[in-house]
Amino acid sequence: MTGTNRREFLKNGLLVGSALLAPVSLMNVLATDNKSFKNNTVRLGVVGTGSRGTYLMELINSVSEQEGIEIVAVCDIYEPNLNLGKGLAPKAKAFTDYRKMLEMKDLDAILVATSLHQHAHITIDALDGGLHVFCEKAMARTLEDTHAMALAHLRTGKILHIGHQRLFDPKYLEGMKRIHDGVLGQVTQIRAYWHRNNDWRRPVPEDKPELERHINWRLYKEYSCGLVTELASHQIQVANWAKKALPVDVRGTGSISFWKEGREVHDNIALIYTYADGTQFIYDSMVQNKKYGFEEQIMGHLGTIEFETNRFFLEDPVLPKPAGIAQLIGNLESNIFGKVPIGSSSWAPEVASQYKGEPLVPVDKTDGTLEQMIGFARSVREGKAIDGLFEQCYYGSVWTMLSQEAIETGKVISMPENIII
Numbered sequence: 001m002t003g004t005n006r007r008e009f010l011k012n013g014l015l016v017g018s019a020l021l022a023p024v025s026l027m028n029v030l031a032t033d034n035k036s037f038k039n040n041t042v043r044l045g046v047v048g049t050g051s052r053g054t055y056l057m058e059l060i061n062s063v064s065e066q067e068g069i070e071i072v073a074v075c076d077i078y079e080p081n082l083n084l085g086k087g088l089a090p091k092a093k094a095f096t097d098y099r100k101m102l103e104m105k106d107l108d109a110i111l112v113a114t115s116l117h118q119h120a121h122i123t124i125d126a127l128d129g130g131l132h133v134f135c136e137k138a139m140a141r142t143l144e145d146t147h148a149m150a151l152a153h154l155r156t157g158k159i160l161h162i163g164h165q166r167l168f169d170p171k172y173l174e175g176m177k178r179i180h181d182g183v184l185g186q187v188t189q190i191r192a193y194w195h196r197n198n199d200w201r202r203p204v205p206e207d208k209p210e211l212e213r214h215i216n217w218r219l220y221k222e223y224s225c226g227l228v229t230e231l232a233s234h235q236i237q238v239a240n241w242a243k244k245a246l247p248v249d250v251r252g253t254g255s256i257s258f259w260k261e262g263r264e265v266h267d268n269i270a271l272i273y274t275y276a277d278g279t280q281f282i283y284d285s286m287v288q289n290k291k292y293g294f295e296e297q298i299m300g301h302l303g304t305i306e307f308e309t310n311r312f313f314l315e316d317p318v319l320p321k322p323a324g325i326a327q328l329i330g331n332l333e334s335n336i337f338g339k340v341p342i343g344s345s346s347w348a349p350e351v352a353s354q355y356k357g358e359p360l361v362p363v364d365k366t367d368g369t370l371e372q373m374i375g376f377a378r379s380v381r382e383g384k385a386i387d388g389l390f391e392q393c394y395y396g397s398v399w400t401m402l403s404q405e406a407i408e409t410g411k412v413i414s415m416p417e418n419i420i421i
């Protein structure tokens with residue numbers, strides 16, 4: 001396919017070639033033999049040793065021997081967090097300026113887990129300095145920065161791996177395979193949501209109120225798009241992966257409906273995406289009720305997948321028939337006889353199916369974050385990115401930014417052609 005054709009496809013919301021990202025390509029990466037890695041350690045620097053950075057460091061430490069990964073440098077501009085990083089990598093060199101870290105001679109890659117608005121310049125400087133980069137999602141605070149990161153990746157040929165761990169989660173890999181094999185039939189609706197019930201604030205030292213914006217960066221527009229970049233970004237990527245496509249447009253709304261304590265980002269958002277085949281993706285997120293938690297529901301005419309809870313449902317499952325007495329009790333309990341007047345038309349109550357479904361994978365013991373770090377280290381060692389992985393994440397971040405634009409402008413937003421790669 002020529003470059004022009006490819007762009008034309010992408011413009012119309014159709015992912016092509018390697019950007020389709022077959023789940024099997026991710027499974028293959030993890031299935032490769034790592035025994036030869038022993039004498040070829042991947043030397044990693046971590047920029048941003050806050051909550052996520054230190055969590056990723058713990059995971060890396062847990063496999064550093066078997067995977068041959070060593071954290072040789074840590075960097076943070078906030079001393080208490082830099083100390084956390086040093087505690088997890090006592091032999092690593094410590095920095096407060098990432099540019100000094102990039103000058104190290106024996107670094108293979110860096111991991112960026114800073115606040116969102118810092119991702120782009122750190123990543124671009126590292127790629128231009130000849131290093132591979134793992135950068136947490138979402139890619140950047142603005143569409144321009146997101147695009148600039150992609151251009152730096154293409155310009156340098158260095159790996160840019162974005163932290164969408166669901167791409168390495170076995171239940172997602174299995175579920176995506178079934179969706180792409182047509183097991184759900186024609187998928188025409190996706191619903192996803194992420195609900196929490198807390199103010200999302202982190203404590204600020206009483207004697208240092210000036211640290212409020214640094215510590216609670218998620219709540220301020222200069223640094224973050226709040227729920228859109230922090231939570232929805234994951235689920236937008238999942239929807240596109242399931243559809244093997246990009247939306248043609250998005251519309252949305254957002255409000256500060258509950259936490260009116262000075263935050264600038266919305267605490268309540270709703271978005272609708274349309275795909276070229278007519279599929280609707282309906283999304284919402286809030287932080288004032290947690291009853292429904294989080295989920296992505298992929299709905300086809302033959303079945304449904306609920307990824308977060310590892311469930312697969314057929315529309316018409318062949319279930320063992322309950323014994324007569326159990327069936328009668330079931331009918332009485334669901335008030336079937338009360339609801340259907342004898343002798344009337346064939347009306348039946350359309351309440352949700354009580355069918356509990358089946359697990360996608362028998363044991364659900366990982367969310368893919370560890371596997372993602374292993375996948376990154378293996379591709380760094382080979383000097384070769386996993387085919388299609390970057391594009392999948394890039395367009396996820398692009399649509400994350402377009403979602404924010406839809407909420408802020410109240411307009412129906414489509415992807416501008418100039419950011420297609």
Ligand SMILES: NC(=O)c1ccc[n+]([C@@H]2O[C@H](COP(=O)([O-])OP(=O)(O)OC[C@H]3O[C@@H](n4cnc5c(N)ncnc54)[C@H](O)[C@@H]3O)[C@@H](O)[C@H]2O)c1
Binds near residue numbers: 078096113163
């Ligand atoms: N993939 C996931 O599921 C997931 C989960 C949580 C967070 N994240 C992402 O991880 C990133 C970090 O989130 P967090 O919760 O750890 O935030 P955090 O505030 O706990 O940590 C960010 C750290 O970066 C440091 N920092 C900021 N600018 C820096 C700079 N220029 N140089 C060096 N250090 C700098 C801060 O001092 C802080 O220690 C965000 O992009 C977030 O979206 C991803």
